[in-house]
Amino acid sequence: MKSLFKGLNLLDPEQNLNLQADLLIEDGIIKSIGDINQKEIQDCEVFDFTGMYCVPGLFDMHVHLREPGREDEETVQTGCNAAAAGGFTGVACMPNTSPAIDSAEVINLILGKAKNHLVDVFPVGAVTSGRKGEGLAPIFELVEAGAVAFSDDGTVVKTSSILRSAMEYCLMFGSTIIEHCEDESMADGAMNESFTSTQLGLPSIPTIAEDIIVARDILVAEYTGGKIHIAHISSKKSVELVREAKKKGIKVTCEVTPHHFSLNDEYVKNFDTNYKMNPPLRTQADVEAMIEGLKDGTIDCIASDHAPHSIEEKEMEFIYAPNGIIGLETQLALVISELYLKKHLTLPQIVEKLSINPRKILGLNIPKISEGENANLTIFDPAKIWTIDINQFKSKSRNSPFDKKLVTGKSIAVINKGKMYFENSFRLV
Amino acid sequence: MPLSSRHLLGLQGVPKEDIQLILDTATTFREVLERPIKKVPTLQGKTICNLFFENSTRTRLSFELAQKRLSADTINFTKSGSSASKGETFKDTVKNIEAMKVDMIVVRHESSGVPHYLTRISNANIINAGDGRHEHPTQALLDMYSIRERLGKIDGLKVCIVGDIAHSRVALSNIYGLISLGAKVSLCGPATMIPKDIQRLGVTITHNIDEAIANNDVLNVLRIQLERKAGTNIPTLREYHNYFGITSERIKKNNPDVLILHPGPINRGVELSSEVADGPFQIILDQVTNGVAIRMAVLYLLGTRP
Numbered sequence: 215m216k217s218l219f220k221g222l223n224l225l226d227p228e229q230n231l232n233l234q235a236d237l238l239i240e241d242g243i244i245k246s247i248g249d250i251n252q253k254e255i256q257d258c259e260v261f262d263f264t265g266m267y268c269v270p271g272l273f274d275m276h277v278h279l280r281e282p283g284r285e286d287e288e289t290v291q292t293g294c295n296a297a298a299a300g301g302f303t304g305v306a307c308m309p310n311t312s313p314a315i316d317s318a319e320v321i322n323l324i325l326g327k328a329k330n331h332l333v334d335v336f337p338v339g340a341v342t343s344g345r346k347g348e349g350l351a352p353i354f355e356l357v358e359a360g361a362v363a364f365s366d367d368g369t370v371v372k373t374s375s376i377l378r379s380a381m382e383y384c385l386m387f388g389s390t391i392i393e394h395c396e397d398e399s400m401a402d403g404a405m406n407e408s409f410t411s412t413q414l415g416l417p418s419i420p421t422i423a424e425d426i427i428v429a430r431d432i433l434v435a436e437y438t439g440g441k442i443h444i445a446h447i448s449s450k451k452s453v454e455l456v457r458e459a460k461k462k463g464i465k466v467t468c469e470v471t472p473h474h475f476s477l478n479d480e481y482v483k484n485f486d487t488n489y490k491m492n493p494p495l496r497t498q499a500d501v502e503a504m505i506e507g508l509k510d511g512t513i514d515c516i517a518s519d520h521a522p523h524s525i526e527e528k529e530m531e532f533i534y535a536p537n538g539i540i541g542l543e544t545q546l547a548l549v550i551s552e553l554y555l556k557k558h559l560t561l562p563q564i565v566e567k568l569s570i571n572p573r574k575i576l577g578l579n580i581p582k583i584s585e586g587e588n589a590n591l592t593i594f595d596p597a598k599i600w601t602i603d604i605n606q607f608k609s610k611s612r613n614s615p616f617d618k619k620l621v622t623g624k625s626i627a628v629i630n631k632g633k634m635y636f637e638n639s640f641r642l643v
Numbered sequence: 644m645p646l647s648s649r650h651l652l653g654l655q656g657v658p659k660e661d662i663q664l665i666l667d668t669a670t671t672f673r674e675v676l677e678r679p680i681k682k683v684p685t686l687q688g689k690t691i692c693n694l695f696f697e698n699s700t701r702t703r704l705s706f707e708l709a710q711k712r713l714s715a716d717t718i719n720f721t722k723s724g725s726s727a728s729k730g731e732t733f734k735d736t737v738k739n740i741e742a743m744k745v746d747m748i749v750v751r752h753e754s755s756g757v758p759h760y761l762t763r764i765s766n767a768n769i770i771n772a773g774d775g776r777h778e779h780p781t782q783a784l785l786d787m788y789s790i791r792e793r794l795g796k797i798d799g800l801k802v803c804i805v806g807d808i809a810h811s812r813v814a815l816s817n818i819y820g821l822i823s824l825g826a827k828v829s830l831c832g833p834a835t836m837i838p839k840d841i842q843r844l845g846v847t848i849t850h851n852i853d854e855a856i857a858n859n860d861v862l863n864v865l866r867i868q869l870e871r872k873a874g875t876n877i878p879t880l881r882e883y884h885n886y887f888g889i890t891s892e893r894i895k896k897n898n899p900d901v902l903i904l905h906p907g908p909i910n911r912g913v914e915l916s917s918e919v920a921d922g923p924f925q926i927i928l929d930q931v932t933n934g935v936a937i938r939m940a941v942l943y944l945l946g947t948r949p
């Protein structure tokens with residue numbers, strides 16, 4: 215099987231590659247890069263991708279695939295389809311399934327379902343059994359089965375002592391703890407605490423609920439020498455804490471979601487539950503701090519926190535509706551529209567935050583655009599203007615606040631494991 | 644001149660003219676309530692549903708009476724707690740009621756924003772009878788009506804809202820309405836009961852009840868929710884009464900002319916001493932009567948809006 219891609223802008227910041235060239239892939243391997251004359255190659259499918267960018271396959275390190283437990287909302291299969299459609303060749307899935315990812319059986323089940331898909335799935339194991347915050351999950355067993363990091367996401371690791379144990383235990387594997395930072399004693403609310411929550415009369419969550427745990431986790435990481443990754447950072451103060459900790463050499467990394475760098479809490483004003491998430495949308499000052507953190511490198515990566523919910527559950531009174539939105543199929547467009555077009559980040563920086571850094575944090579191989587390498591690639595058009603339509607999503611769920619939004623930037627194709635997703639279907643390359 | 648909106652979701656952003664129109668219309672209905680036959684045929688043939696997801700006998704009775712006085716047909720739907728836990732979703736409940744061809748829905752719910760959500764899934768006129776800690780516009784309207792009835796005006800008056808502002812649905816509606824009609828509004832309560840950045844609405848804050856009594860023409864005293872977990876916002880009800888409760892000694896000492904409002908039901912010995920609750924400074928029962936007139940006015944203006 216041979217496929218020739220003409221006219222690509224190849225961009226691989228890890229190798230300082232920024233080159234306009236053609237790309238020949240044979241049986242899933244990058245065969246040659248350069249000015250390739252299609253007449254010299256026999257039986258070859260040709261794609262004219264002039265002007266498109268080709269980068270190491272994008273990676274989303276924070277998605278909820280809902281399987282096992284809530285297959286009505288998403289499955290490994292539909293979540294992977296959504297990832298492929300959104301331009302991602304790999305995802306890390308969070309352990310708040312039912313049962314939680316706290317045994318090798320659940321990991322095997324997920325990996326089994328993902329095995330033949332173009333998209334690589336890397337399960338994140340639970341820190342504590344059942345994510346209850348009491349006893350450690352069998353972390354050794356989970357690492358062996360394929361867990362790439364540990365988290366009680368959906369909730370915080372409840373006590374400092376169990377967090378400390380988990381971090382020390384993880385030192386044996388070099389695994390990172392991914393923390394959902396939320397002091398539960400302060401987090402009984404439906405939106406961010408601000409002038410807006412005062413006006414809307416909604417119970418609210420202050421930013422210090424996040425900051426306190428970020429501070430705690432940094433201290434525990436410093437003390438133990440372990441690695442902490444702050445999931446979905448959203449508060450200005452938390453970004454400052456991470457910035458200072460990095461300066462001291464503490465092993466802390468963090469991610470931000472597209473909604474936290476593009477929306478502020480005033481969007482809650484019409485009580486649309488698609489703007490209800492956890493952490494909640496914050497103030498404009500926090501949004502600006504997210505962009506600042508992305509620019510100066512404090513924020514290592516961008517992740518969607520793809521959180522599918524059924525329509526019945528999301529279409530509910532605001533205080534009862536579940537938190538979260540789906541994001542795999544809107545993420546790249548929001549990054550390009552809000553960060554690239556507004557000149558906050560360059561394309562190489564975007565590739566770092568959407569492809570290279572998340573894999574580094576999880577200790578995964580980083581795909582290279584180089585002859586002889588496996589082709590693990592995302593091809594996207596940074597100038598394509600389109601309108602988001604939730605009815606076109608490959609995800610099983612529809613809970614997105616970005617429906618009908620006009621955006622710029624779209625994935626054209628993804629390639630991995632000898633397969634390509636292009637124009638709504640999978641084929642071999 | 645009709646109201647500018649076909650719903651009454653709150654008083655935030657409602658034009659001054661609309662508020663005045665409601666208050667003036669209520670004056671007419673207030674007079675009807677003094678007649679031997681207290682009924683007018685204005686809303687004959689209209690069906691109104693009182694959709695109460697939270698117990699509130701007083702507000703529901705007041706709305707029901709207003710509807711009967713206007714000759715409307717009334718149906719009541721009462722259910723408490725999360726709809727999610729009871730099988731039928733909120734949306735299904737509303738769609739069912741809508742299928743019965745109702746013209747107006749009066750809604751009370753513990754979640755802020757439910758009336759706004761209703762406007763998206765129903766074609767009826769929506770009247771907010773209290774949503775979460777957000778708004779309770781008819782309560783504020785009847786408060787303003789009662790102040791105007793007693794003091795002849797709102798413009799230029801100094802009004803202080805006293806108590807648990809953060810967990811109140813009455814406070815915000817009063818703030819919006821009173822400021823719109825030209826009053827100077829202040830708040831008095833423990834710091835834990837004042838929500839974030841509320842000064843940005845154009846109000847001032849004090850934690851000294853004597854100052855609040857001395858410096859204002861009107862005190863609108865909110866009910867302290869006894870069911871709130873003790874110790875979370877205030878140490879004890881006793882301490883609250885000692886430092887924020889309104890007593891006749893405090894009134895006599897600071898401002899014997901002050902007018903006391905209370906949305907009811909009163910916790911005697913907490914926010915008001917019994918003496919004040921029954922005394923000459925308060926107009927609490929007038930508020931109840933005026934409440935019917937205000938609700939008649941709102942129902943009438945929305946129900947007959949072209």
Ligand SMILES: [Zn+2]
Binds near residue numbers: 394445492493
């Ligand atoms: Zn989370």
